[in-house]
Amino acid sequence: MSAALQAAPAASSAAPGLACCAPLARQPLSAEDAAALARTLKAVADPARLRLLSLVAAHEGGEACVCDLTEPLGLSQPTVSHHLKVLVEAGLLTRDKRGVWAYYALVPGALDSLAGVLTTC
Amino acid sequence: MSAALQAAPAASSAAPGLACCAPLARQPLSAEDAAALARTLKAVADPARLRLLSLVAAHEGGEACVCDLTEPLGLSQPTVSHHLKVLVEAGLLTRDKRGVWAYYALVPGALDSLAGVLTTC
Numbered sequence: 001m002s003a004a005l006q007a008a009p010a011a012s013s014a015a016p017g018l019a020c021c022a023p024l025a026r027q028p029l030s031a032e033d034a035a036a037l038a039r040t041l042k043a044v045a046d047p048a049r050l051r052l053l054s055l056v057a058a059h060e061g062g063e064a065c066v067c068d069l070t071e072p073l074g075l076s077q078p079t080v081s082h083h084l085k086v087l088v089e090a091g092l093l094t095r096d097k098r099g100v101w102a103y104y105a106l107v108p109g110a111l112d113s114l115a116g117v118l119t120t121c
Numbered sequence: 122m123s124a125a126l127q128a129a130p131a132a133s134s135a136a137p138g139l140a141c142c143a144p145l146a147r148q149p150l151s152a153e154d155a156a157a158l159a160r161t162l163k164a165v166a167d168p169a170r171l172r173l174l175s176l177v178a179a180h181e182g183g184e185a186c187v188c189d190l191t192e193p194l195g196l197s198q199p200t201v202s203h204h205l206k207v208l209v210e211a212g213l214l215t216r217d218k219r220g221v222w223a224y225y226a227l228v229p230g231a232l233d234s235l236a237g238v239l240t241t242c
Binding site for chain 2: 024025026027028029031034035038041042044045046047048050051053054055057058072106111112114115116118119120121
């Protein structure tokens, strides 16, 4: 772990690969930090997954189940579940199984950490 | 163009596909906005391109030529030139040909626009 890595307790426990670095414009990213950051950005760089993050965040109570997400996205449930899994594995969404459904919410601070790396000012 | 799109004069002239939207946690992204945003994020979601953005930003005067970038990246000049072209086409870098070299700099506000879409607070 380079000295540029910042501790992000809520995120680091959920997502070892989560974006973690000082703003990239401040000092050159190490190869290791760039690889970790690229992995998280790849999880986000997909239209369906961007819309899922947005739908979950804007949903009542800040959480949503697959049953809330298939219709607005116009995708099948297995496809939506696949995209949700990618976002959970990237440390961007939490998954909480209650009864027959799993409920998804943003990992607090995860998108903001990602934004913080890209911010130049 | 949806009502969620925000004008970003410096960036929009350079990059029609540049991230352009209100924060994704504020309201659900449209399919069109999500596609545009994913295109820009895909340009960034690569370890070599993240390091290039970082090296250019941190370089003296905020600009660098390919000759400054090949050694720290450990990649060949054609490979570095390819990645720089992707970043220029995504509206994240400017390219200014002077003499035998082209000089690259961050498009002012472009990375910050991208960060702004991901920010939740």
